[in-house]
Amino acid sequence: MDPVGAKLLEIAKKELGYREKAGGYTKYGEWYGRTFEGGDDYYTTAPWCDMFLAWAADQAKVEDWAGQFAATIGHARWFQRNDAWGTEPEPGAVVFFAWSGSKDTDAIQHVGLVESVNGxxxxxxxxNTDGVHLKRKARDFDSVVGYGYPGKVKVAGKSFPWLADTRTEKGYTPKHAAPAPRVLPGADRSGDMVAVGRPGREDDGTPLLQQETLLGGLLAVVLCGTVVLAVGKAAAARVPASAPIRVRKRGRHHRVPVTLPADIRPADLDAADAGTIVMPAVSAAVAAEAEDREFWSRVTPLQQDEDLAFWDSLHADLAPLRPGAPPLVTADEHGRE
Structure with missing residues (x-):
């Protein structure tokens, strides 16, 4: 089916049953005279077969492809000039008739839309058929002069608006689209995340994180936690308890209720906790610097034995996984190494 003719047919089907009024008046003729002829009353009662197609093209917004004429001969010649003329019937084509049977465009007397072809x-x-009607008709081919194919008319700089799919145009980005996903190290090209420690390689040949590296990192964290807790316990021992306030800190390393000095509030501890960052494996210099941290200098002696036991047990569990690793420095219950 002709794509433009299909839009014309949609409009035409809605208008079926319309008939001209007294004196030959039609709304299509009135519209045509007002739109193109400065309101000339002649068109209000003039033959309206082609003016109806002009009106339908306007309603369907396809006037650039279908043309807008009141004279059928001029309409047919327009299709010829636009290389959109032929003799093969097609649904959606504009069909031109000459009752004399002539195939000359100068003999054209009537026009309509092809809805279907059956043998x-x-x-x-x-x-404007049968005198006054807009209706369906069944005709043979004897009176057909030719067909205009609106879909073959080329309009500079325009395409059929109802067929254009901007979603497939190159470079099109939806207004609310999220940025394109970024491929991160550790993600394979199939879209599945590569597990940490899983053997494999990136596309550039760089090995992924191996299990030995992971275990080494865990042991470094164990060492960090044990040393910092031991240093903190020694520093806290120098601060006397003075206030009856008892709070319970959140987190694995602050499960034991503690007593705070009078100038320390639970909100201060929350703020300090929020500023805590993940520390890498620490050196002796970093551990010494940790002694001076305000949190450890103000908190009263903490019952950290359970915490130290946790780190020792974690080290004991991980040590067999890394043969040859040096023994971890631990602290006894009095804080001595």
């Missing part, structure tokens, strides 16, 4: 029968929708 030697042409099914059409026509205006």
């Amino acid at each position: 030697s029968t042409l099914h059409t929708i026509e205006a």
Whole structure:
């Protein structure tokens, strides 16, 4: 089916049953005279078969492809000039008739729309037919001069708006689209995340994180936690308890209720906790610097034995996984190494 003719047919089907009024008046003729002829009353009662198609093209917004004429001969010649003329019936084509049977465009007297073709029968929708009607007709091919194919008309700088799919145009980005996903190290090209420690390589040949590296990192964290807790316990021992306030800190390393000095509030501890960052494996210099941290200098002696036991047990569990690792420095219950 002709794509432009299909839009014309949609409009035409909605208008089926319309008939001209007294004196030959039609809304299509009035519209045509007002739109193109400065309001000339002649068109209000003039033959309206082609003016109906002009009105339908306007309603469907396809006037650039279908043309807008009141004279059928001029309409046919327009299709010829636009290389959109032929003799093969097609649904959606504009069909031109000459009752004399002539095939000359100068003999054209009537126009309609092809709705379907069934063997030697042409099914059409026509205006100003049978005197006053807009209706369906069944005709043979004897009176057909030719067909205009609106879909073959080339309009500079335009395409059929109802067929254009901007979603497939190159470079199109939806207004609310998220940025394109970024491929991160550790993600394979199939879209599945590569597990940490899983053997494999990136596309550039760089090995992924191996299990030995992971275990080494865990042991470094164990060492960090044990040393910092031991240093903190020694520093806290120098601060006397003075206030009856008892709080319970959140987190694995602050499960034991503690007593705070009078100038320390639970909110201060929350703020300090929020500023805590993950520390890498520490050196002796970093551990010494940790002694001076305000948190450890103000908190009263903490019952950290359970915490130290946790780190010792974690080290004991991980040590067999890394043969040859040096023994971890631990602290006894009095804080001595």
